[in-house]
Each structure stands twice: as structure tokens, then as C-alpha cells.
Amino acid sequence: MVDRSESDSRTLLRRLRDTLATPGDGQDRLDRITHLIAHSMRTQVCSIYLFRDPETLELCATEGLNPEAVHKTRMRLGEGLVGRVARTGQPANTANAPAEPGFRYMPETGEEIYSSFLGVPIQRVGEKLGVLVVQSREARLFSDDEVYGLEVVAMVLAEMTELGAFTGDQGGIGAAHRFPVMFRGSTGQEGAAEGRVWLHEPRVVVTNPVGDDPDAEKARLDEAVSTLQAQIDDMLIGSASMDKEQRQVLEAYKMLAHSRGWVRRMSEDIDLGLSAEAAVEKEQSTARARLEQSTDAYLRERLHDLDDLSNRLLRLLTGQGKDTGAELPENPVLVARNIGPAELLDYGRKLKGVVLEEGSVGSHAAIVARALAIPLVIHAARITNEALNGDPILVDGDQGIVHLRPEETVAAAFRDKIAMQAEAQKRYADLRNQPAVDRAGNRVSLMMNAGLMADLPSLKGSGADGVGLFRTELQFLIRSRVPRRGELAALYKRVIDAAQGAKVQFRTLDIGSDKVLPYMKPQEEPNPAMGWRAIRLGLDKPGVLRMQLQALIRASEGRPLSVMFPFVATPDEFNAAKATLLREIDREATLGRPVPSDLRVGAMLETPSLAFAPDSFFAGCDFISIGGNDLKQFFFAADRENERVRRRYDTLDVSFLGFIEQIIARCAASDTALSFCGEDAGRPIEALTFAALGIRKLSMRPASIGPVKHLLRRADLTELKAAIDAARAGGVQTVRPAVTAYLAGLQG
Incomplete structure (x- = not known):
């Protein structure tokens, strides 16, 4: 914009606004805009490149280049000067474009005669939409004022895409919040839900990008x-x-x-x-x-x-966004980039589902979603950019898929799925008071995982035999400060009371890795999953561990108490933690307070190293709980938060099952009780495989108990074990096909 005055700039923006408001399809608007900008900036060329997918830019409109190249010329993100602007989000300004490193010559456009090049990104916050380019024959650098002015123009174009100005068969940048969109994410919590979008942090839509005064x-x-x-x-x-x-x-x-x-x-x-x-x-x-x-x-x-x-x-x-007095819609589905456990708990059971752009399968938000028994999809990229409050939404937690503003045919099929799941839940409810016994009379104890008082009503309703894992870290994660000993003791007492005599196994604080306390200084670690976490942190911060153990002892009020320590890698760690617990019991007794009538102390086996511990370790444990989520990722060296690798390895791989059998044999030799805890414990095929191998106690989310019990009562674990052994003898890598074939052949 040569010698552009403030008044000239405002005149151009007003003309842009008027052009965008004129009736016509998206392509027609784009064509008029490139003509207007080229004329205003006195350049021979103005072009608009838009993203057709996250990695590909397409020439969607031009003034000055060959019009036949429109919608035919494409380039990858980072390719050429246009791709570089798109990748970096920074302007590119050069007097001799062909001499620039990375320049890509596109003969179909006829741009070889233009030396000067200025490209600026078309972007909104965190959202790259395309690139706006002007070119001229004259070899010159564009001035700072011209660069700045073109950025202002690009900003208006970005805002107008939000309002649907370019929606059309050829020229659309986005669906303008009107058309169906499907997002493919990852499963955080199974289940299906239909409802209306409730944005946790509603996006502010700028409806007036151009200011007249x-x-x-x-x-x-x-x-x-x-x-x-x-x-x-x-x-x-x-x-x-x-x-x-x-x-x-x-x-x-x-x-x-x-x-x-x-x-x-x-x-x-x-x-x-x-x-x-x-x-x-x-x-x-x-x-x-x-x-x-x-x-x-x-x-x-x-x-x-x-x-x-x-x-x-x-x-x-x-006046948009938070604190505007808007009310939750009927059947709300929470949509957010990410959310903390305390904020999610504030919504409580009012939510029908949760969709996050970020998150992880092991995050505390995912744990809370499981406690609330609501479907959760994570890694739904860009959904907060597309969704508006009140939009119809379908959440398929089983497949990790979200349908925003779905077509009626999709919605109808989805409702059929929800109805089928509801019918299955009724069938499982009828089994609530039935024992988890196979056809041959083998009994399997099905326990539930918990971490909140909100979980405890599920104990009776799910038919669980007790709580195989109570995650104590959630009470630390949902607070803005360290909880006091008295607060924890009162909570743990309510948990034991609510169990009504059923066993509750409390796992001590498991923080670190993906669970970081809001009041704790984050630790910069290259691999936090294998870093300073769980029992390692507890032993290094003995005051916190002692405070928590004191709270558990006082909560028991003389009743039986089961405590297990997480992420134990060596017997020394377990022995040190157990010694701390025994000292605290002696201290409480000295003070005249009641101590547990029966104390059981166990370890979570989540590291392969512990499976090879001496016999004395197993003999010194009252029980072992296999933490399947961590053990599997370390066994296969596959980060469970990495979508590229976490599904690459099968739980029913013969190598992993052979390793599990070694643990079963070690525990049997020392008469140490053994259970399996983790996502796989709640998957019916995996659960029955573990039971057939000899693990007769499984701990899972409450909603999984019905399906596992239903399948178990139809099976014969001895027959299933024979099918597994036959498959392994045949040299297979995974026994999943054999287990699936056996279960498919069951009657009833």
C-alpha cells in the first residue's frame, strides 16, 4: 500500500466488508476480493491460497495469474514461499522471489514474470486458514507499512470466514458452523451419548471486524x-x-x-x-x-x-463467553480444549458426555469421566473452533468418533446404537446379584475401580465384590492446596463406611507422569512416565506419605485396612514404604488410637523388574495387583499416550501372556493373592483370557462388570485355556482370534 494513509486503509476495509456482504457464492466473493486488493495496492497480482486439508494449500482465487490454475495449483505445507508462510505464520517479503531458498516454480500460473512477492498468513487464534499474496513485476521490497496493511486485510478475511462469507462449492474455507462435521479422536471412556454442545470456554465470535469510527x-x-x-x-x-x-x-x-x-x-x-x-x-x-x-x-x-x-x-x-448468564442446554455435552478434574466435577452428572481436543487416556480428567460414567473422546482436533453452544452432537466413546450437527440418517443410526446399549445394560442389571461363576464352577471376583465418593453408589448397583483400586490422588488433584490429614481421614472413612463391609484396597498417592498437582512445581523430565512419580515421590517426600498413611489408619477406626503402593520397581522400595506404614501404626497405638484389626499390605506390579524380584519379596506381600496399563507400555516399550504406537501391540500377544503367567506362577508359589487392574481388565475378551490363565480377581470400571460377568457365566475357563494353549502351540503371535472364535461359539 504505497504511501497508504489511515483513511485509505479504512476505505479498503470498508470496501472489503461491502464486497463480502454482496450476494453471491463463495468463489464470486473471493474473485472480487483479489481484484479489489490488487487494485488498492497497485500490484499486478493478488492471490488467495486456502487449506484444503491440514497439509495442503490450494490456489482458490487470483487476480493476475492464469485463472485456469485456480483450484488446480496445490502445494504442501512448507513447500515454496506460500507454504513457508503457512507453516511459520510469518510474512515473507522479497524483491526477487525466484532467488529465494525453497522457491517453487509453478508454470501453470504464469507467475515467472513477477519478481516481488509479499505473502501474509490468513489466520485466527491457533487456526491457520491460508495465505494472502501480492506480487509485482517491479523488483522491490514491500514497505513495512504495506506489510502491516496486508496483515490487517488478512485479519478481516480470517474473521469473515468465521461468519461463513466464503462458504461455497469451490471457495469455502469452513462450514460456517452450519454443516455436519465428523471428528475422529481417541477413546477416553467408552459409551455413547446424544446431546447439545456446551463449550467450557466459549469461543468469542467477532461479528464486526471493520471499525467505522x-x-x-x-x-x-x-x-x-x-x-x-x-x-x-x-x-x-x-x-x-x-x-x-x-x-x-x-x-x-x-x-x-x-x-x-x-x-x-x-x-x-x-x-x-x-x-x-x-x-x-x-x-x-x-x-x-x-x-x-x-x-x-x-x-x-x-x-x-x-x-x-x-x-x-x-x-x-x-459480552460473549463466561459469566453471560447462559444456561446449560438439555443433555449437555461438554466440549473443551482440555479441562481439570475439579472443573469437570463441578459439572457432575449433568453432563451426557465430554469431548476434548487434548487430554490423555490416563489423565485425571479421563479418570473423573469414568467415575461419572460418561463417554469421553479425546484428541478431537479443532472441535472448539467448529462447535457452537447448542449445536447437536453425537459422542461415540467406543470408536472415538464425534458427529457435530449430524445428518438425520447418522443420528437415527446412532440412536439405535444407544437403544441397543441400554437394552444390554438392562440384561446386565439382572445379573447384578448373581455370582461371577463360569459353567465349570470357577469363581472370579470382579472388583471395581474408584477414586471419588461419586463412584461408591456404583458398588452395589454394579454387582462388584468390592473396590480393587481406590485412587487416592484424585483428592489431591481437585484441590488448589494440599489437603489436610483430617480432611483425608474423613473422606477415607466415608469410603469405608459406604463399602458396607466390602473390601476396599487403597492405593497410595500416584502422582507424577500425566498427573501433576496444581500446587506442585512441575518437574521438567524427558520421560515423565518413567520418572519421579508414585512411590518414588512418596519415599522422597516422606512427610506427604506419612500424612496419608496416618489418615488411612485413622479412617479404618479399628476395621480391616488394605493398602497398596504404586509403581514399585524394587523390593527395597516396597520394604521402605511398608516399614513407614508399620511405624505409623505403632505410633497411633502408642497414642491410644485404634489401629486396623487386620492389615493387608500389597504392591502394584507395573514394572517388569518387579516380576523378577526374589522369592522373599513375593512372600512379604499380602497381595499383588498387576497394573496392566503401565506394565503393558513398559513391556512393549510403547507409550500409552502415543496414538501412533499404543494400539500397535496386542494385550493377547503370546509374549505378554507368557510374562503374565510367570507372575501368576510366582504368586502361586508364595501363596500371594493376585489381581489384575487396568483398562484391559474391563474388556470382556481380555478379562476372560486372564481368568483362564489363572487370575481370579479383576478390578475394572463399574460399567464393565456387567458385560464381563455376562460372558464369564456363559464360558468354561478350562475349555478356553485349552483353546489358548492350542493356539500358542500353533505358533501364533496373538491368541485373540482363538479366544474370539471360542466365545463366538458359546450358546445363550
Whole structure:
């Protein structure tokens, strides 16, 4: 924009807005926009490249290049100058484009006669949409003002895509929140649900990207910034009870909120024709793209601070989002990038399902979703960009698939699936009071996993024999501070009371890896799953371990108590933890307090090393619980949070089953009780295989007990074991086909 004045910039943006408002299809609008920009900037070429999929850009409109190349010329992300702009989110400005490293010559476009090249990203916050390019025959660098002006134009184009301005057969950037979209994620919790979207942090939609009165827009911005600064100052005043790290976060917020450069840049955007809201988003997108390219971990972590501040400012300017008085829709399905366990618990059982862009199968949010018995899909990329509050949504937790605004044929088929699952649950409910006994009379004890008081009503309703795993870390994860001993003792007492005499096995604090306490300094570890976690942390922080053991002893009130220590890798770790427990019992007895009438102390076998411990270790354990989730990932060296590898290896692989049989034999030789705990324990095929091998106690989520019991009562474990042995003798890698064939042949 040669010698462009503020008035000229605003004139261009208003013309763009008017062009976008004119009736016509998406392609027609794109064609008019490229003509308008080229004419305004006095360049021979203006082109718009849009993402057709996450890795491919397509020439969707041009003024000056060969029109026959439209919708035919494509390039990969990072390919050529256009692909470089798309990948980095940064402008590219050169006087001699063909001489640039990575330049890609596209003969079908006729662009070889144009030397100068300026490309800027078309992007919204965290969402890359395409690239806007201008070119000229004259070999010159575009000025800073021209670069800045084109970025402002690109910002308006990005905002208008949100409003559906380019939706069409050929030119659409997005579905404008109207058409059906399917997201393929990963299973966090099985089950199916139909409902309406409830965004945990609703996205602010900027409906007025162009500002007609810059003075009025800057006044709105100044007022909103002042309110934001006052809010953060108030938070700091009330932070006396916070720890040092929490105060440091607020101090960083304050520094950003009071940044004169941040406010000045937004004011300059307004001078060029943007509204206050669009100016906030432009600076957020630009800074985000810059920080995402940084190799500095500290700077990348500031992304969260930047996003939070910008979103707060946008909510103040628009009145959208949090605290607007909106009510949960009927049958709400929570949609979020990620969510903490405390926030998820706040919603409680009102939710029909949860869909997250991030998350992990072992995260505390997933654990809470299982406790609430609601379907969960994780890794549903970009769904928060597409979903709006109230949108119809289907959640298939079994397949890890989400249908947003589904077609009626899809919805009808999905409702049939939900009805079939409901019918199956009724059938399982009839078995609630029946024993888990196979046709030959072999009994298997089916226990449930728990971690919240909300789980305990499921104990009776599911038909579980007891609680095989009570995860004590959830009470630490949902608080903003370390819970007190008295609070924990009261909770553990309520758990034991609610069990009404059924056994409850308490697992001591298992934090670290993917479970990080909000008030605990994060540990930068190259591989946290194999790092400072669980019993390792407990032994290094004996005060926390002792406090928790004291709470468990007092909660028992003289009744039986079962305690197991997680992630034990060597006998020394178990012996040290057990010795701590015995000392605390002696101390409580000395103080005249009741101690457990029967104490059982066990270990979670989650590391292959423990399976090869001396006989004395097994003899010294009252029980062993195989932690299948961790044991499997370490056995196969396959991170269970890595979607590329975690499904690559089968639980029913003969090598893994052979390893499990070694553990069974070690426990049998020392008369040590053995159970299996983990996701696989709740999968009927895997559960029956473990039972056939000799594990007669399985601990699973409550909803799995019915299906496992139903199949077990139809099977004969002796026959199943023979089928497994025959398959192994035949040299197979996995016995799954043999087990599936046997179960398929069962009657009833």
C-alpha cells in the first residue's frame, strides 16, 4: 500500500466488508476480493491460497495469474514461499522471489514474470486458514507499512470466514458452523451419548471486524483494557494466601496486561480500520505465531498467558463467553480444549458426555469421566473452533468418533446404537446379584475401580465384590492446596463406611507422569512416565506419605485396612514404604488410637523388574495387583499416550501372556493373592483370557462388570485355556482370534 494513509486503509476495509456482504457464492466473493486488493495496492497480482486439508494449500482465487490454475495449483505445507508462510505464520517479503531458498516454480500460473512477492498468513487464534499474496513485476521490497496493511486485510478475511462469507462449492474455507462435521479422536471412556454442545470456554465470535469510527473503537479498547488491568490487580491483592508460584503467574499476567507495546499495537490496528475486537485477535494471532516458532520453552509457555488475557479482553469487549448468564442446554455435552478434574466435577452428572481436543487416556480428567460414567473422546482436533453452544452432537466413546450437527440418517443410526446399549445394560442389571461363576464352577471376583465418593453408589448397583483400586490422588488433584490429614481421614472413612463391609484396597498417592498437582512445581523430565512419580515421590517426600498413611489408619477406626503402593520397581522400595506404614501404626497405638484389626499390605506390579524380584519379596506381600496399563507400555516399550504406537501391540500377544503367567506362577508359589487392574481388565475378551490363565480377581470400571460377568457365566475357563494353549502351540503371535472364535461359539 504505497504511501497508504489511515483513511485509505479504512476505505479498503470498508470496501472489503461491502464486497463480502454482496450476494453471491463463495468463489464470486473471493474473485472480487483479489481484484479489489490488487487494485488498492497497485500490484499486478493478488492471490488467495486456502487449506484444503491440514497439509495442503490450494490456489482458490487470483487476480493476475492464469485463472485456469485456480483450484488446480496445490502445494504442501512448507513447500515454496506460500507454504513457508503457512507453516511459520510469518510474512515473507522479497524483491526477487525466484532467488529465494525453497522457491517453487509453478508454470501453470504464469507467475515467472513477477519478481516481488509479499505473502501474509490468513489466520485466527491457533487456526491457520491460508495465505494472502501480492506480487509485482517491479523488483522491490514491500514497505513495512504495506506489510502491516496486508496483515490487517488478512485479519478481516480470517474473521469473515468465521461468519461463513466464503462458504461455497469451490471457495469455502469452513462450514460456517452450519454443516455436519465428523471428528475422529481417541477413546477416553467408552459409551455413547446424544446431546447439545456446551463449550467450557466459549469461543468469542467477532461479528464486526471493520471499525467505522476509530476514536470510538479506541475508547472501547481503552475502557476494556482498564477493566482487565483492574481485575488482575484485584486478583493480586487477594493472593496473600497463594504460594509463590501462583503469585508469579499473576505477576506475569499483570506485566502483559500493562504492556504499553501491546496496547499501542492494537490502537495502530484500529487506526488502519479494524474494530477493537479484531485488533485484539490480530495481535493475539501474530504473537501466537511468533511464540509457537520459538525454541525457548519459557516463551512457549507464555502462550497460555497471552491467550487467557486476550480472551478475557475479548469477553469484556463483546459480552460473549463466561459469566453471560447462559444456561446449560438439555443433555449437555461438554466440549473443551482440555479441562481439570475439579472443573469437570463441578459439572457432575449433568453432563451426557465430554469431548476434548487434548487430554490423555490416563489423565485425571479421563479418570473423573469414568467415575461419572460418561463417554469421553479425546484428541478431537479443532472441535472448539467448529462447535457452537447448542449445536447437536453425537459422542461415540467406543470408536472415538464425534458427529457435530449430524445428518438425520447418522443420528437415527446412532440412536439405535444407544437403544441397543441400554437394552444390554438392562440384561446386565439382572445379573447384578448373581455370582461371577463360569459353567465349570470357577469363581472370579470382579472388583471395581474408584477414586471419588461419586463412584461408591456404583458398588452395589454394579454387582462388584468390592473396590480393587481406590485412587487416592484424585483428592489431591481437585484441590488448589494440599489437603489436610483430617480432611483425608474423613473422606477415607466415608469410603469405608459406604463399602458396607466390602473390601476396599487403597492405593497410595500416584502422582507424577500425566498427573501433576496444581500446587506442585512441575518437574521438567524427558520421560515423565518413567520418572519421579508414585512411590518414588512418596519415599522422597516422606512427610506427604506419612500424612496419608496416618489418615488411612485413622479412617479404618479399628476395621480391616488394605493398602497398596504404586509403581514399585524394587523390593527395597516396597520394604521402605511398608516399614513407614508399620511405624505409623505403632505410633497411633502408642497414642491410644485404634489401629486396623487386620492389615493387608500389597504392591502394584507395573514394572517388569518387579516380576523378577526374589522369592522373599513375593512372600512379604499380602497381595499383588498387576497394573496392566503401565506394565503393558513398559513391556512393549510403547507409550500409552502415543496414538501412533499404543494400539500397535496386542494385550493377547503370546509374549505378554507368557510374562503374565510367570507372575501368576510366582504368586502361586508364595501363596500371594493376585489381581489384575487396568483398562484391559474391563474388556470382556481380555478379562476372560486372564481368568483362564489363572487370575481370579479383576478390578475394572463399574460399567464393565456387567458385560464381563455376562460372558464369564456363559464360558468354561478350562475349555478356553485349552483353546489358548492350542493356539500358542500353533505358533501364533496373538491368541485373540482363538479366544474370539471360542466365545463366538458359546450358546445363550
